[in-house]
Amino acid sequence: MKLTPDIPAPSGILEAALYVDDLDAAEQFYGQVLGLERIQRIKDRHVFYRVGGSVLLLFNPDQTEQPPMNPNLPVPPHGARGAGHVCLVLTRDEIAAMRKHLLDWNVPIDAEFDWPSGARSLYIRDPAGNSVEFAEGHLWG
Numbered sequence: 001m002k003l004t005p006d007i008p009a010p011s012g013i014l015e016a017a018l019y020v021d022d023l024d025a026a027e028q029f030y031g032q033v034l035g036l037e038r039i040q041r042i043k044d045r046h047v048f049y050r051v052g053g054s055v056l057l058l059f060n061p062d063q064t065e066q067p068p069m070n071p072n073l074p075v076p077p078h079g080a081r082g083a084g085h086v087c088l089v090l091t092r093d094e095i096a097a098m099r100k101h102l103l104d105w106n107v108p109i110d111a112e113f114d115w116p117s118g119a120r121s122l123y124i125r126d127p128a129g130n131s132v133e134f135a136e137g138h139l140w141g
Helices: 023-033 092-104
Strands: 015-019 037-042 046-051 054-059 085-089 111-114 120-125 131-135
Touching: 023 037, 023 046, 023 054, 092 120, 092 131
Parallel strands: 015 054, 085 131
Antiparallel strands: 037 046, 046 054, 111 120, 120 131
16 A cells, blocks of 8 residues: 555665675675575675575675765665564475575574465574575565
8 A cells, every 4th residue: 555645656675785794604605505696795895696686785884884985886874783684585395495405504494484374484594693584475465
């Protein structure tokens, strides 16, 4: 339901960010363990991954809290501390395959269950403690 008809409604989420304290560990986890396609890494500042039509941004908050260094890209300082959350879409069969794959990598499963909507979710933690969920796309209806 659109509450204000005169304001344009975004059509999706282009990117989502998580904050990590060790980019090398994050890069191994998201690139090797989860098999995401890396787009870019800039030293100890960030590493970006393609996820379908979206991008997962992994930032070192010690770097992103600093004022921008490039006047042509004046991204405001940002950062967060503590565990965040991201949910990645898989089918039920893909979630089962991912579960096996994660256990083969010795990644503990935090939780797995079916929602009242019937959608399946599987939760794990990345090396920084962020909650990573894999869920069926019909979770939200």
